[in-house]
Amino acid sequence: MTDQRSQAEIVRQSLKRRYRKERRFRLYGMTAIAIALLSLVVLFTDIIGKGYTGFIKTTMTLEVVLDGEQMYLDDASDKDQMSMADFQAPIITALQKHFPEVEERKDLRELSRLAGSYASNQIKDLLARQPELLGTTQTMEFLVHDTVSVYVKHADNPAYSIRLSEQQQRWVDELVEKGVVDTGFNDVFFSRGDSREPSNAGILGAIVGSLLTMVVTLVIAFPVGVAAAVYLEEFAPQNKFTDFIEVNINNLAAVPSIIFGLLGLAVFIGVFGLPRSVPVLGGLVLALMTLPTIIISSRAAIKSVPPSIREAAEGIGASKMQVVLHHVVPLAMPGMMTGSIIGMAQALGETAPLLLIGMVAFIVEIPDGFFSSATVLPVQIYLWASSAEQGFVELASAGIMILLTFMITMNALAIWLRKRLERRW
Amino acid sequence: MQTANLLPLILVIAVIAYGLSYMRSRAVAEPIGGIRNLKALPFYYAARAALWCAIPALVVLALWAGFEGKVIQNYVVASLPAELAPESDGQASLILSQINNVAAGKLDPQFVPPEVVGAADLLDALKQRSASFKATLVILLAVLGAAYAWTRVQPHINARENVERTLRWIFFVCAAVAVLTTVGIVFSVIFETFRFFGKVPFTEFLFGTSWSPQTALRADQVGSDGAFGIIPLFTGTLLISAIALLVAVPVGLLSAVYLSEYATRPARAVIKPLLEMLAGVPTVVYGFFAALTVAPFIRDLAESIGLEASSQSALAAGLVMGVMIIPFVSSLSDDVINAVPQTLRDGSLALGATQSETMKNVIFPAALPGIMGGILLAASRAIGETMIVVMAAGLAANLTANPLDSVTTVTVQIVTLLTGDQEFDSAKTLAAFALGMMLFIVTLALNVVALKIVRKYREQYD
Numbered sequence: 050m051t052d053q054r055s056q057a058e059i060v061r062q063s064l065k066r067r068y069r070k071e072r073r074f075r076l077y078g079m080t081a082i083a084i085a086l087l088s089l090v091v092l093f094t095d096i097i098g099k100g101y102t103g104f105i106k107t108t109m110t111l112e113v114v115l116d117g118e119q120m121y122l123d124d125a126s127d128k129d130q131m132s133m134a135d136f137q138a139p140i141i142t143a144l145q146k147h148f149p150e151v152e153e154r155k156d157l158r159e160l161s162r163l164a165g166s167y168a169s170n171q172i173k174d175l176l177a178r179q180p181e182l183l184g185t186t187q188t189m190e191f192l193v194h195d196t197v198s199v200y201v202k203h204a205d206n207p208a209y210s211i212r213l214s215e216q217q218q219r220w221v222d223e224l225v226e227k228g229v230v231d232t233g234f235n236d237v238f239f240s241r242g243d244s245r246e247p248s249n250a251g252i253l254g255a256i257v258g259s260l261l262t263m264v265v266t267l268v269i270a271f272p273v274g275v276a277a278a279v280y281l282e283e284f285a286p287q288n289k290f291t292d293f294i295e296v297n298i299n300n301l302a303a304v305p306s307i308i309f310g311l312l313g314l315a316v317f318i319g320v321f322g323l324p325r326s327v328p329v330l331g332g333l334v335l336a337l338m339t340l341p342t343i344i345i346s347s348r349a350a351i352k353s354v355p356p357s358i359r360e361a362a363e364g365i366g367a368s369k370m371q372v373v374l375h376h377v378v379p380l381a382m383p384g385m386m387t388g389s390i391i392g393m394a395q396a397l398g399e400t401a402p403l404l405l406i407g408m409v410a411f412i413v414e415i416p417d418g419f420f421s422s423a424t425v426l427p428v429q430i431y432l433w434a435s436s437a438e439q440g441f442v443e444l445a446s447a448g449i450m451i452l453l454t455f456m457i458t459m460n461a462l463a464i465w466l467r468k469r470l471e472r473r474w
Numbered sequence: 475m476q477t478a479n480l481l482p483l484i485l486v487i488a489v490i491a492y493g494l495s496y497m498r499s500r501a502v503a504e505p506i507g508g509i510r511n512l513k514a515l516p517f518y519y520a521a522r523a524a525l526w527c528a529i530p531a532l533v534v535l536a537l538w539a540g541f542e543g544k545v546i547q548n549y550v551v552a553s554l555p556a557e558l559a560p561e562s563d564g565q566a567s568l569i570l571s572q573i574n575n576v577a578a579g580k581l582d583p584q585f586v587p588p589e590v591v592g593a594a595d596l597l598d599a600l601k602q603r604s605a606s607f608k609a610t611l612v613i614l615l616a617v618l619g620a621a622y623a624w625t626r627v628q629p630h631i632n633a634r635e636n637v638e639r640t641l642r643w644i645f646f647v648c649a650a651v652a653v654l655t656t657v658g659i660v661f662s663v664i665f666e667t668f669r670f671f672g673k674v675p676f677t678e679f680l681f682g683t684s685w686s687p688q689t690a691l692r693a694d695q696v697g698s699d700g701a702f703g704i705i706p707l708f709t710g711t712l713l714i715s716a717i718a719l720l721v722a723v724p725v726g727l728l729s730a731v732y733l734s735e736y737a738t739r740p741a742r743a744v745i746k747p748l749l750e751m752l753a754g755v756p757t758v759v760y761g762f763f764a765a766l767t768v769a770p771f772i773r774d775l776a777e778s779i780g781l782e783a784s785s786q787s788a789l790a791a792g793l794v795m796g797v798m799i800i801p802f803v804s805s806l807s808d809d810v811i812n813a814v815p816q817t818l819r820d821g822s823l824a825l826g827a828t829q830s831e832t833m834k835n836v837i838f839p840a841a842l843p844g845i846m847g848g849i850l851l852a853a854s855r856a857i858g859e860t861m862i863v864v865m866a867a868g869l870a871a872n873l874t875a876n877p878l879d880s881v882t883t884v885t886v887q888i889v890t891l892l893t894g895d896q897e898f899d900s901a902k903t904l905a906a907f908a909l910g911m912m913l914f915i916v917t918l919a920l921n922v923v924a925l926k927i928v929r930k931y932r933e934q935y936d
Binding site: 060067068070071074075077078079080081082084085086088089092095096099272273274276277279280281284285293294297298299300301303304305306307308309310311312314315316319320321322337340341344368369370394397398399400401404405409427428430431434435442445446449452453456460 | 540541543544547634638641642644645646648649650651652653655656658659661662663665666724725726727728729731732733735736745748749751752754755756757758759760761762763765766767797800801804826828829830831833834851854855857858859860861864865885888889892893906907910913914917918921922925
């Protein structure tokens with residue numbers, strides 16, 4: 050009797066300690082989840098905080114006198130003269146109008162550096178298009194130099210002004226006050242290819258390159274993946290070779306993506322002689338990489354089609370192939386499509402294998418076909434992120450936002466498809 | 475004619491073959507009392523014609539397009555006179571690019587020897603001849619195939635069986651692509667690896683403690699040999715992976731425990747997809763985050779407490795990589811924990827154990843092999859991860875265990891060796907393939923072991 054009571058006593062006494070332990074364990078779990086979610090939040094805020102300025106461009110509106118004498122140009126339709134002419138001069142003159150006190154050669158050079166490196170090209174292009182404008186005065190909008198742009202966008206943060214001299218900072222402040230230098234939505238970013246000058250670089254080339262690459266990937270990986278899944282689920286005999294295929298698929302799903310880059314380099318470039326850095330090559334490599342994902346999810350979708358459907362079709366005399374093609378595959382299609390979209394989203398964000406097959410080249414032109422040199426979104430982000438200029442860092446995070454938007458859209462589409470079309474049996 | 479134009483052309487011929495055979499099968503059926511007296515539906519006769527038309531033509535087209543470049547190249551190089559004949563692979567590709575540029579009009583013919591101009595003309599002529607041969611052959615095959623199938627539209631032939639057998643074969647070939655890919659991977663790394671070991675002894679590669687693949691151009695320069703010891707790369711890879719696992723395993727495991735044992739259903743429905751988002755973020759984004767945010771932060775933090783830290787530290791790359799693989803660990807452990815039978819849980823709770831005691835003393839030991847398998851899979855993921863380390867871990871092959879130092883990994887070296895200026899056939903380029911081979915073997919072994927553990931464990935409770 051006393052013995053029992055003392056045991057109950059012991060248990061009761063230890064209860065407090067045990068409950069405390071229980072609560073602590075729970076707390077560990079919650080902390081772990083909090084850490085994981087916090088990293089997600091920090092990641093996104095960091096990228097948005099760094100990148101929103103990438104969507105802003107800084108421009109400079111100037112009254113430019115297209116003075117032929119100053120440009121050493123008396124006939125704008127003459128190609129030889131055009132190639133020799135000085136298109137920088139009108140910009141300096143226009144800027145000087147705002148700062149008449151600047152006269153020294155050194156200061157003038159500093160002043161002219163406020164305008165972007167492509168400003169003179171803009172004048173050249175205008176004159177090449179409309180030679181009759183020579184001698185007139187035009188109001189033109191130029192992109193400012195990258196350092197000025199960074200300074201204007203981060204006016205409240207002194208850390209971003211170090212690359213401008215004090216004098217230049219004063220000029221820029223005055224120009225902003227006058228409304229000559231202004232910021233606006235960065236349409237350049239969405240309408241151009243890469244450039245050496247951050248303010249002149251755009252992401253359109255990479256988006257088009259990604260699109261072309263994805264088309265190749267989809268056209269190869271989806272039919273092949275579905276056909277392979279159908280074979281393995283419906284037709285494959287139980288033998289060693291089938292097992293071997295299955296082992297291969299499972300292993301390929303876990304092979305590091307960079308190995309696929311080596312494959313592309315050695316086989317597609319080395320043996321078949323495909324050109325480097327073209328969407329066809331990138332698409333092929335990514336297709337091989339996503340194939341296991343598509344096969345595995347398609348097999349799951351086929352498995353989920355109930356046997357009663359098959360039996361009913363067989364019962365009224367359909368052949369095996371008819372059962373599969375007329376009933377099983379259409380019913381499994383939503384599941385297959387969901388898996389494929391998720392696989393494509395993975396492929397869209399993949400970078401490493403593409404670095405090895407030369408899609409990392411500096412390409413200004415927007416690719417116009419499956420065999421023209423191209424780069425893709427994640428590689429473009431990588432290239433910008435490895436550049437030193439602050440302007441490129443902004444562009445890289447802006448590019449990341451665009452890439453993530455594409456990926457979230459694709460995943461949302463997959464979820465929607467699953468909710469909408471998938472049948473529960 | 476270009477390959478790109480031939481594809482739609484074949485398609486058009488196939489559609490025509492389909493239509494003609496469809497009409498013919500109906501016409502054939504007419505006198506014998508309708509299509510019910512044919513051996514197969516008209517669709518199958520038509521489909522068979524389309525397959526007969528397209529498959530041989532496509533196969534020939536693919537083979538031709540795959541090998542024409544190489545064959546023409548070899549022919550052109552062989553036609554060069556003896557004094558220009560290339561002695562090494564490097565020279566060969568130099569001369570080839572000259573020839574290609576002259577042929578494409580990018581290089582003025584007056585800057586190159588007349589033999590090269592001749593070769594360029596030859597190249598042009600061969601290309602044109604090859605293209606016209608290819609087009610003729612492919613179109614001929616398509617038409618012949620279609621015509622043959624058209625004549626075989628006869629009531630007693632069972633076209634359905636033919637079509638289904640062909641489709642089965644096509645499906646089989648698609649499934650075999652997985653095997654072909656593996657074979658391709660193995661072959662693409664194996665040859666170059668053997669060539670590499672012809673230049674650098676195997677033992678030096680495996681046990682050398684110094685890695686500097688920069689071989690000098692001339693033999694008498696300093697460091698002309700280069701050093702290919704893989705040990706610093708291995709320790710670097712291990713260091714970063716270990717840091718990643720130190721982050722991912724506790725966080726992932728505890729999240730999985732909380733989600734499966736404590737969280738309410740709605741909380742689970744929100745948190746799980748959010749965690750999985752971490753796995754969906756592209757690695758280049760993590761790399762950007764590691765290089766531009768985490769690494770400077772860690773350097774400043776270390777300096778503020780008086781430690782010296784490199785701006786590209788192993789710690790930054792490892793931490794971010796750890797965040798990336800949290801969802802792998804958590805979803806794999808979640809599966810395993812849920813697979814432990816409810817009876818074990820109920821038994822323990824009925825004896826008066828608290829939930830955490832049940833977890834620690836009953837479920838966790840039961841799930842341990844599966845969790846180990848999951849961790850191995852996560853480790854193989856960490857070892858093969860490329861972008862984070864390329865952007866955040868640096869290139870210096872330091873043999874160190876200091877996480878604040880900059881280290882380099884196997885994947886970083888593969889990327890660096892193969893994206894810079896490539897020297898043909900040098901030990902430097904070949905080394906990348908040897909590293910790839912090592913990476914492939916290690917990750918494959920990890921995966922095989924992990925899958926075995928997981929599978930064996932699953933059978934235990936099934």
